Amino acid sequence: MPEQFDIVVLGAGHNSLIAAAYLAKAGYRCLVLESRALVGGGVKTTELTLRGFKHDICSSAHVLIQDSPILRDDELGLGEYGLEYIFPDPVVHLPFPDGSYITQWRDMDRTCEDFARFSRKDAAAYRRMMTDYEAVKPLFAAASYTPIGFGKSLNERLAEHPKGRIWQRRLAMSAWEIIRDNFEDEHCRAFMVWMAYQTVEPPEAATTGRLAYSICAGRQRWSWTTPKGGSGTLTQALARLIEAHGGTILTNKTVARLTVENGKCTGVESTDGSAYTARMAVLSTIHIKHLVDMAPVEAFGEDFLSGVRTWRAGxxxxxxxxxxxxxxxxxxxxxxxxxxxxxxxxxxxxxxxxxxxxxxxxxxxxxxxxxxxxxxxxxxxxxxxxxxxxxxxxxxxxxxxxxxxxxxxxxxxxxxxxxxxxxxxxxxxxxxxxxxxxxxxxxxxxxxxxxxxxxxxHGGAQDLAQSGGLRPVPGWAGHRMPIAGLYQTGATTYPGGSVSGGPGRNAAAVMLKDFGSSLEAVVKRKA
Ligand SMILES: Cc1cc2nc3c(=O)[nH]c(=O)nc-3n(C[C@H](O)[C@H](O)[C@H](O)COP(=O)(O)OP(=O)(O)OC[C@H]3O[C@@H](n4cnc5c(N)ncnc54)[C@H](O)[C@@H]3O)c2cc1C
Structure with a gap:
């Protein structure tokens, strides 16, 4: 007889753990299955080289998540589970082949002085761009932490803002066009291109315009924010929270198949033959390219499958x-x-x-x-x-x-x-x-x-074809998958990759709504 849970979560990256944390706090009995020996996915710290040397296997910078309601409003109380952030100064140092350099400091004036060594005009452009972005940042954050179909889109929010029209134009442009048009000095341009590239979208691609502002502004505001003890402190804190709320986390469990009964996803099987039943839902962070091999093709349907076939890596x-x-x-x-x-x-x-x-x-x-x-x-x-x-x-x-x-x-x-x-x-x-x-x-x-x-x-490229309502598949951007009872989170879902927690929190909001509750109600509850 398979073990029964309310919700079975597949994969233990930070997004699925964040979703599980809200769901466990809501009182649902969650099981998390992770194929590796340690939870965390891209947010993991281990002694990779020698004993005592704690390496962040992938991510180190937790900048985006600082502006999320998860941390900004302390919705999960992760400090109680060991999460503490460091805000380093200097933030970033970029040396150039001619021996010159630009350093970004937490103090904006000091950063501008570094730009001014090359061009006063560029120092003014830097200050103007950072200030411009701060003024609209709440709109971007609100859109990112609202599931698709649950509220106004970014475009609708911008349309209501006095400066929204110019931002609509900037978002459609490439980061390089914006940098080239605002900066005259080659060093300043190189610094800005390096920054704009930090989420690994090609800066010359259309619709990367926001990245000319947002990455630099995020670091100017929050620094190269990193958890004390390692990137993995975040996922370890989430795991502790889930277990403290009655959840179970099993590692070395690779999910092989979805159980589909009468058109509904009711559980999973792992490669070692274990089976687990989900009374209410299965939440996946399995890559969509693999997910579609875990159930009969008819269960997904041709529209979804063709969307997955056309998915591209970044x-x-x-x-x-x-x-x-x-x-x-x-x-x-x-x-x-x-x-x-x-x-x-x-x-x-x-x-x-x-x-x-x-x-x-x-x-x-x-x-x-x-x-x-x-x-x-x-x-x-x-x-x-x-x-x-x-x-x-x-x-x-x-x-x-x-x-x-x-x-x-x-x-x-x-x-x-x-x-x-x-x-x-x-x-x-x-x-x-x-x-x-x-x-x-x-x-x-x-x-x-x-x-x-x-x-x-980031699960895949984050260009126009794989963003917003088109991520992961046009028609299925709202975390509900074509099989009833199956939900998807993680970097392949809106708003995409990086350590933002957005896909995790948004998936939890959709699931809680479907269960007749709401994320806001869970957050309001004490402990
Ligand atoms: C080298 C590198 C550096 C990066 N640096 C940064 C950075 O500094 N800042 C930043 O914001 N972002 C960074 N990123 C991106 C960021 O790490 C990812 O976008 C983010 O961690 C994705 O999180 P996730 O929760 O969506 O999924 P993941 O973290 O990828 O987690 C998915 C989990 O699912 C598990 N899984 C997969 N298949 C199965 C299966 N069949 N059964 C069971 N479990 C399964 C995996 O083992 C994994 O634990 C970096 C990425 C890389 C690769």
Missing amino acids: ITLFLTHYATTEPPKFPVAGGTISSVAAGTMATAERGLRVGYDFRMGNVNVEDPPLLVVSSTVADPSRAPAGMHTIKVIGNQPYELKEGPEHWDKIKNEVSDANLKYLRKFAPNLTDDKILARIVESPLDLERMNAHNWHGTC
Whole structure:
């Protein structure tokens, strides 16, 4: 006899855990099944290299979620379960090949002074853009944390705002067009392109205009926000909350099949043969490309299946994790600087090549744009005394001309090239400072988390065809799937990838409504 629960949750990324947290708080008996040994998906911290070195396997920056009702209004009380944030200063440091640099500081005036060293006009543009975005940010946040079909769309909200029309135009433009039109100096443009690219959408693509503002503004407001102890502190806190509210979490449980009875999803089976029954609903964060193989095709229907067939992966990342005796030290006037986040972007033009190389399947290690995260600069608790973790993230395609398996042959070479380039800017990172390294190609990212389908870190591209009401599939953007009783959350659903918690909270809102309650009622309840 399969074990019975009210709700069975498939996969334990931060989104499905957030949804389960609201549902467990509402009094539903939840079971979470996770295929890996540890919950968290892209929000996970482990001793990947050496004992005592706590590496964020994927995400480190929890910026978007700071503006969510989940944290802003403390809806889940995650502080009681161990979640605490650090707001590092400096925020980001970008050195350039000519020896100059721009540092983003928490203090806007200080950041503008860095821009003004290159151009006073660009410093004024930076301040103006950050201020402009802050004025409309509540509209973006409200739209992101409202399930599709539950309230006004972003476009409707903008239409009611005095500055809404100009924002409608900006959203339709590319981030690069906005940067080019507002900044005159090549360094300032390179800095802004690097920032706009941080959610890995090609900055030259139409409809990325918001990213020219939002990523920079988020970091100017919140810094490179990161949980104390590691990115995984968030998912660990959620797991504790779920268990404290009667939920069960089982790891090393890979879901293989959905149980469909009389057209309704009533449970699941895992690869080890265990079966679990859901009295009310099944909530999935299984990638949609895999989900459709878990039930008979008739159950999904042709419209949904064709939507899944046309789903495309997004730009993929290439990582190297290091355990070191020093953080990167970047030469600046009067000494060196170390920052939780740093990066390289030789020129804005180089940033515009990333999307092209991805689409063409080119491995490009020439002047690679990099993100270099050294969380131990602000959080020494993540490594043994005086030691550091460094994560170097570049962009390389999953699909190679020789096939994705070719990555196993070339990944060390690509990692070496990235390090060689980084050393031009942080010459202290010599071999004797490096104690261990782990390289993760786009193929490895997929191997370690099936939700990173084709290595994609946000479930899939987040362009016009896969955004808003079209995510994951036109007609099914509201988290309710074609099979009754089956709901979908995670990065393949609106509002998309990143550590925002939006897909999780929105899915919970839809489910609670369907159960005759509401998310607001759950939030109002004490404990
Ligand atoms: C290298 C990298 C760096 C990143 N950095 C950042 C960052 O700094 N800031 C940021 O905001 N975002 C970042 N992201 C993106 C962010 O990590 C993801 O968008 C986010 O974690 C997705 O969360 P999710 O809850 O939707 O799904 P996931 O975190 O992907 O979780 C899905 C879970 O489902 C499980 N699963 C899949 N299939 C099955 C199955 N059949 N049975 C059982 N379980 C299953 C997986 O094991 C996984 O635990 C990064 C991503 C990558 C890859």
